[in-house]
Amino acid sequence: MTRYRIALVPGDGIGTEVLPPAEAALEAVGRRHGIEFAFDAFDWSCQRYLAEGAMMPADGLDRIRGHDAVLLGAVGWPGVPDHVSLWGLLIPIRREFQQYVNLRPVRVLEGVPSPLRGAGAGDVDLVVVRENVEGEYSEIGGRMGRGTAEELAVQESVFTRRGITRVAEYAYALAEDRGRHVTSATKSNGIVHTMPFWDEVVAEVAARHPGVRSDKEHIDALAAKLVLAPGRFDVIVGSNLFGDILSDLAAAVAGSIGVAPAGNLNPEREFPSMFEPVHGSAPDIAGQGRANPLGAIWSAVLMLDHLGHPEAGAELLAAATGALADGVSTADLGGTADTAGYTRAVLDRIGPPR
Structure with a gap:
């Protein structure tokens, strides 16, 4: 059994809603591939800034330095200037841990129509x-x-x-x-x-x-x-x-920024890398159970790839995109599923442990 310790930073808004599906998906695919995850949650966010005057504590970077990776939800909230939230959390992590590659894969997926004519699934x-x-x-x-x-x-x-x-x-x-x-x-x-x-x-x-x-x-x-x-x-x-x-x-x-993942990579793995969806905190839908967790799940796929488990990552991505292809999608993609419903569809496609 391979074990990893993952730092969770749910952050703000829908960030707190999309990380639990990513955790559940990682645990499910991990059981099939002999991978075990231990998750440590940190409350670093704009809410913390408003309460305590800082996005994270002074020793925050040292608290996560020993983790194998960081999984981030979203950062940003009305009332906190964007440069405060960015320079108070994301940029210090990226620079201290030499995450000098920001990796963003883009695909047109089946079930997510592109706004461009002639750009169908597999074309981009x-x-x-x-x-x-x-x-x-x-x-x-x-x-x-x-x-x-x-x-x-x-x-x-x-x-x-x-x-x-x-x-x-x-x-x-x-x-x-x-x-x-x-x-x-x-x-x-x-x-x-x-x-x-x-x-x-x-x-x-x-x-x-x-x-x-x-x-x-x-x-x-x-x-x-x-x-x-x-x-x-x-x-x-x-x-x-x-x-x-x-x-x-x-x-x-490709159809929606809501499905886009990102990896902030330290390719040499001297420091932990950080993985995050790029959709932002979406205050307009926060707390309604409507958030699309695909970006967070796909970011977890990038994490699996980075940690040396491409087969598990491919299986998880196939489950997430397969749900879309079968017509299960959230409102931002024109579907009727809520966050929990789409997550169930993904977990059902991962299957039982081997």
């Missing part, structure tokens, strides 16, 4: 590899002359050779196992220092992977092509900002 199957710890999301900068006509804000981007190289190497290695095609998102015609540097380093990595076809696309044109011809893409690698935007756009192209 891509992965966005986003650099996750540097780039445009830096702490360097500030504001001057607040409240005056001359007020200004400066935000500095930080790109390092090491940072670009390691995320590009991950993208090219991934492409070698997939469709052998990498598209690099850039804007080197307008951003004259960081983006030409990005292009140069990505080109160096590409030269070490001659069996992978390489393209370079400016971010504006790439966004248009992702809508006009999403089936042409395999692995897209981009900076923190570009990858963030493209992955949400791609999820919408």
Whole structure:
């Protein structure tokens, strides 16, 4: 029996509703594959911030450092500024634990119609590899002359050779196992220092992977092509900002951001990686039992893959997507199932222990 200790951070809103289905699915598939999970829950959230003045305690990172992985629900709530919730929880975890790859698979699934004509199930199957710890999301900068006509804000981007190289190497290695095609998102015609540097380093990595076809696309044109011809893409690698935007756009192209998973990976496994659905806390439906847990369950699949159990991950994903194909879906996808009903359909498809 293989055992893992998982840190659970349900967070805010529907995050508290979608993690229990992911836990149940992990336990069910684990019983079939000789995997046992111990879950430790942490109340880090906007509610904690409002009560105690911090999203997590001062020693929060040390509390989860020894876990095998982190499973996050959602973060964000009205009354707490988004930059407070993000920089008070997610970004410290990503940076302290060197989760430098943000992995976001995107597929058009049977039972989830794409808003694009001609993009049916199986026609779109891509992965966005986003650099996750540097780039445009830096702490360097500030504001001057607040409240005056001359007020200004400066935000500095930080790109390092090491940072670009390691995320590009991950993208090219991934492409070698997939469709052998990498598209690099850039804007080197307008951003004259960081983006030409990005292009140069990505080109160096590409030269070490001659069996992978390489393209370079400016971010504006790439966004248009992702809508006009999403089936042409395999692995897209981009900076923190570009990858963030493209992955949400791609999820919408696939039919719903509500089903999209994400993995914040430390590929070397020196630190725990963190897995999360990307749908947000959805205050408008929180507490109603209507949340779609597929994004959380798919994030658990990414966790299984990362921990070295791809067969269990494939089985869990087949159960989750099989329920959709059989017409069991939540209201956000046009269905009538509630959170519990969809979860039951997934668990029924996993089957009994072997």
